[in-house]
Amino acid sequence: MQRLQTTIFTGLSILLAVANPPHARANEVGVSSDTILFGQAAALDGPSSALGQGMRQGILAAFAEINAKGGVHGRKLVLISRDDGYDPDRSVVQTVKLIEEDRVFALIGAVGTPTTTVTVPIAKAKNVPFIGPFTGAGFLRAPDLHNVVNIRASYGAEAEAWIKHLTEDLHVRNIAIFYQDDSYGRDGLAGVKLALEQRSMELTAEGTFERNTKSVGSALRTLRRAEPEAVVMVGTYGPCAEFIKLAHKSGFYPIFVNISFVGANALANELGPEGQGVIVSQVVPFPWDASVKVVADYQAAEKALDPNMKPEFVSLEGYLSGRLVASALEETGPNPTRADLLRVINDVGRFDISGTIMTFGPKIHDAPSKVFLTVIQSDGTFKAVEKL
Numbered sequence: 001m002q003r004l005q006t007t008i009f010t011g012l013s014i015l016l017a018v019a020n021p022p023h024a025r026a027n028e029v030g031v032s033s034d035t036i037l038f039g040q041a042a043a044l045d046g047p048s049s050a051l052g053q054g055m056r057q058g059i060l061a062a063f064a065e066i067n068a069k070g071g072v073h074g075r076k077l078v079l080i081s082r083d084d085g086y087d088p089d090r091s092v093v094q095t096v097k098l099i100e101e102d103r104v105f106a107l108i109g110a111v112g113t114p115t116t117t118v119t120v121p122i123a124k125a126k127n128v129p130f131i132g133p134f135t136g137a138g139f140l141r142a143p144d145l146h147n148v149v150n151i152r153a154s155y156g157a158e159a160e161a162w163i164k165h166l167t168e169d170l171h172v173r174n175i176a177i178f179y180q181d182d183s184y185g186r187d188g189l190a191g192v193k194l195a196l197e198q199r200s201m202e203l204t205a206e207g208t209f210e211r212n213t214k215s216v217g218s219a220l221r222t223l224r225r226a227e228p229e230a231v232v233m234v235g236t237y238g239p240c241a242e243f244i245k246l247a248h249k250s251g252f253y254p255i256f257v258n259i260s261f262v263g264a265n266a267l268a269n270e271l272g273p274e275g276q277g278v279i280v281s282q283v284v285p286f287p288w289d290a291s292v293k294v295v296a297d298y299q300a301a302e303k304a305l306d307p308n309m310k311p312e313f314v315s316l317e318g319y320l321s322g323r324l325v326a327s328a329l330e331e332t333g334p335n336p337t338r339a340d341l342l343r344v345i346n347d348v349g350r351f352d353i354s355g356t357i358m359t360f361g362p363k364i365h366d367a368p369s370k371v372f373l374t375v376i377q378s379d380g381t382f383k384a385v386e387k388l
Contacts, residue, residue: 028105030103030105034075035077035078037103037104037105038059038063038104038106038108039081039099039104040059040079040107040110041081041084041095041115042056042084042086042109043083043112044082044083046085046086047236048085048236048238050314054265054313054314054317054318055111055132057302057309057318058315058317058318058320060305060318062321062322063077063078064301065301068304072326072329073329074334080102082094082097084115086114091112091115091116095123096122104128105336105341106128106129107123108321108325109131109133109318111135114182114183114184114211116140117137123147123148127147129338130149131149131325132149132150132318132324134152134314134317134318135261136158136187136259136283137154137155138154138190138191146342149324150360151360155187155188155234155259156191156195157371160191160371161372162195162257163175170230174226174228175192175203176206176207176223176226176232177192177207178207178223178243179206179207180234181208181209181210181211182211184211184234188232204226205225207223209235214238215239216242216246223252228254230255230256230257231254231256231257232259233256235262236263237267241267241274244278245274248274256279257373258278258280259280260281260313265314267280272380278376281371282372284317286382286384287312287313293356294320294323294353294354294355297354298320323353324353324360328341328348331348346362
């Protein structure tokens with residue numbers, strides 16, 4: 001498929017929103033009398049598209065659910081999504097367009113560390129809220145980034161969960177790492193090294209690959225020579241699946257542990273029968289557990305948006321981001337501003353989302369998002385790891 005330079009996903013509601021109807025009164029940027037515009041720059045095409053599309057679907061499901069109930073203070077929530085291909089340069093272009101051309105109220109559902117590294121400063125300079133990025137990068141937790149709202153655990157927290165399970169539950173001593181050679185991969189690497197250092201351990205070996213490629217052969221040769229008992233992986237589903245399949249083909253069967261950003265369902269689909277036993281850490285509730293009210297609401301919202309959609313971790317994270325902004329806007333009042341939205345999120349911090357109290361923004365440090373481990377089954381489904 002020819003790579004799209006720019007892809008704008010819009011619906012009739014978006015076209016109506018940007019038409020600037022004559023009855024719309026002057027408000028904050030992105031706010032009209034009947035709509036509030038949100039913008040997403042994420043991978044919607046290419047090798048990491050399942051991540052951007054999953055976040056988009058979850059946000060759209062949340063917005064549709066809220067809009068069906070009358071919106072927030074009479075305004076419908078509308079999403080404009082632009083494709084950045086998981087490329088930092090393209091992400092800058094698309095983010096600037098969202099802010100300056102589309103004139104969105106806030107940014108939501110960005111995907112990736114290398115992309116957010118270059119787009120967060122743009123949003124900060126213009127005081128645009130940057131909500132629910134799909135990344136656990138440490139820099140997003142900086143206290144001076146008042147416009148960034150994190151809803152997920154950090155990569156450091158995920159790395160600690162991996163190493164705790166491998167060393168304490170499975171008694172593994174030789175651990176290697178396979179990671180994307182950029183800011184995302186190096187953030188995960190730092191978290192793993194810290195978790196090992198706290199246990200007076202070091203990595204057995206390191207192997208890297210280039211972003212948006214499946215060039216994993218060199219890394220496989222390096223790690224295989226070291227004969228580790230476990231390989232922790234900081235990448236996206238394509239190259240991680242390629243590494244695991246090639247490793248198995250060559251007779252290399254360590255325990256494989258993946259970070260949540262990999263895209264768990266996409267990884268399982270890519271691996272097929274080779275996925276059995278692969279561990280993936282998660283930072284949102286189990287998307288199939290309808291006994292949890294927020295998950296049941298997510299499933300209903302997804303089905304209402306598209307009956308063919310199936311529950312999965314990435315879209316659930318997008319849904320939670322969408323529900324968060326709706327709850328915060330309710331608290332903000334009938335005349336929302338960007339500053340008021342951030343003030344509410346940062347000051348309140350805890351919101352009731354379908355009966356579940358969830359913590360966001362700075363208060364996430366007081367009640368960190370939970371990390372739990374799952375393991376892929378032979379049929380591609382997931383089971384929670386029992387010990388941790």
